[in-house]
Amino acid sequence: MAEFEKKHNYEGLLIVIEGTDGSGKSTQLELLKRSMQDQSYGVIVSEWKTSRLIANVIDDAKERNLLNATTYSLLYAADFTDRLENQIIPALKSGFIVLLDRYYYTALARDVVRGQDIEWVKNLYDYAPEPDLIFYLDMPVDILLKRIIGTTGLDFYESGRDVGFSTDFYKSFEIYQNKCLEQYNKMKQEYNFISIDGTKSIEEIHEIMLAEVQKILDSGVLY
Amino acid sequence: MSRLTEKHNLKGTLVCVEGIDGSGKSTQLTLLRDWLKSSGKDVIFTEWNSSELICQTTKLAKKKNLLSPRTFSLLHAVDFADRFTQVIEPALKAGFIVLADRYAYTAFARDVARGADPQWVRQVYNFAIKPDLAVYFDIDPQSSMERICANRAPKFYEAGMDLKLSNDPYESYIIFQGRVIREYQKMVDEFGLVKLDAKDSIHTKQVEIRRLLKEILNAKGVEI
Numbered sequence: 001m002a003e004f005e006k007k008h009n010y011e012g013l014l015i016v017i018e019g020t021d022g023s024g025k026s027t028q029l030e031l032l033k034r035s036m037q038d039q040s041y042g043v044i045v046s047e048w049k050t051s052r053l054i055a056n057v058i059d060d061a062k063e064r065n066l067l068n069a070t071t072y073s074l075l076y077a078a079d080f081t082d083r084l085e086n087q088i089i090p091a092l093k094s095g096f097i098v099l100l101d102r103y104y105y106t107a108l109a110r111d112v113v114r115g116q117d118i119e120w121v122k123n124l125y126d127y128a129p130e131p132d133l134i135f136y137l138d139m140p141v142d143i144l145l146k147r148i149i150g151t152t153g154l155d156f157y158e159s160g161r162d163v164g165f166s167t168d169f170y171k172s173f174e175i176y177q178n179k180c181l182e183q184y185n186k187m188k189q190e191y192n193f194i195s196i197d198g199t200k201s202i203e204e205i206h207e208i209m210l211a212e213v214q215k216i217l218d219s220g221v222l223y
Numbered sequence: 224m225s226r227l228t229e230k231h232n233l234k235g236t237l238v239c240v241e242g243i244d245g246s247g248k249s250t251q252l253t254l255l256r257d258w259l260k261s262s263g264k265d266v267i268f269t270e271w272n273s274s275e276l277i278c279q280t281t282k283l284a285k286k287k288n289l290l291s292p293r294t295f296s297l298l299h300a301v302d303f304a305d306r307f308t309q310v311i312e313p314a315l316k317a318g319f320i321v322l323a324d325r326y327a328y329t330a331f332a333r334d335v336a337r338g339a340d341p342q343w344v345r346q347v348y349n350f351a352i353k354p355d356l357a358v359y360f361d362i363d364p365q366s367s368m369e370r371i372c373a374n375r376a377p378k379f380y381e382a383g384m385d386l387k388l389s390n391d392p393y394e395s396y397i398i399f400q401g402r403v404i405r406e407y408q409k410m411v412d413e414f415g416l417v418k419l420d421a422k423d424s425i426h427t428k429q430v431e432i433r434r435l436l437k438e439i440l441n442a443k444g445v446e447i
Contacts, residue, residue, distance in 0.1 A: 057280050078297035101283040123346040
């Protein structure tokens with residue numbers, strides 16, 4: 001069954017930043033990457049849905065609203081697997097610090113909100129190594145909603161329109177994001193997320209993350 | 224619990240054919256389709272790896288040897304899930320006879336032959352409905368190869384070359400398809416597949432399949 005609690009035995013470090021859309025993940029990832037590089041560590045960043053194999057299929061299918069809950073889950077799992085096998089694990093084996101923008105927790109949250117059985121989703125990801133650190137950017141929903149609307153705007157799937165919560169675009173978006181947050185809150189405990197108040201300043205959040213990473217680095221695991 | 228082991232109670236009837244390449248599945252299914260159509264039945268035909276959503280991607284990735292056993296498995300699951308939710312299930316609800324050239328059992332056989340955990344693959348496909356009739360055409364790897372490789376070498380994935388069983392595609396094909404066949408044979412009991420000898424004549428097999436399907440349809444009150 002699930003191998004979720006398994007720590008990996010690779011030389012490198014696996015660090016994940018999780019959070020809903022608009023929580024500031026990519027900004028923090030970039031800062032963390034620079035801090036690590038300044039200390040002469042080898043860093044590789046990998047983002048959700050960027051595999052050479054399948055990422056463009058997902059974008060294309062989303063554009064044409066071709067996805068149902070099951071194909072949505074399976075396509076993201078394929079994307080993740082391709083990145084895991086071709087980028088993430090090879091980098092970990094070579095002793096890199098691998099910084100990930102989202103991990104399978106994103107899939108668990110989104111797929112369960114789409115009505116999939118959580119055990120079914122966990123099965124899809126059961127071979128994924130457990131990260132060394134998981135940061136979670138915790139944001140109150142009202143601020144999140146404004147951020148997303150102010151930046152990328154409302155997207156069909158990120159508003160959960162495919163699930164049919166409401167025909168009102170904003171209403172659907174609100175329900176969907178709330179439901180995703182609910183799932184993340186459940187996972188906080190289960191997976192030992194280091195939860196950080198996402199309303200803090202960019203610098204403050206970075207300091208907190210850096211301190212946690214530094215603790216591991218100072219223990220000498222990468223020497 | 225899985226829908227694959229429970230009888231469905233939808234109006235339609237689901238028939239699938241299984242077996243390795245060259246076992247005569249498609250010939251039999253085509254004959255069956257023509258017969259059903261000429262008897263005025265509503266028939267829908269669906270084929271493995273044919274969904275608009277993903278089949279081109281899978282074919283291209285196969286051509287470039289980009290797939291690992293896991294991505295191979297997941298992409299075929301995407302194809303199946305797409306056809307299942309868009310075609311198979313709605314057609315069964317509407318009362319069609321659905322003819323599937325390969326079904327989830329193909330994934331169970333091939334993925335496990337590639338090293339996947341049998342329970343893992345079965346869980347991935349646990350949304351699939353149990354067919355009313357699932358026919359498995361049993362053939363040995365050598366005869367299968369003689370049929371499909373009469374004028375070409377076995378393809379990379381069809382020979383299981385990704386598993387590095389042998390550098391010779393013909394030898395690799397025999398080993399890999401041998402594994403696939405063993406998985407099919409296990410499923411005869413596990414899922415109640417009806418095993419037919421692929422070496423029997425086209426006519427003999429077709430007579431048997433029609434007889435089996437007639438029984439199933441009659442039990443549902445459908446005359447043919």
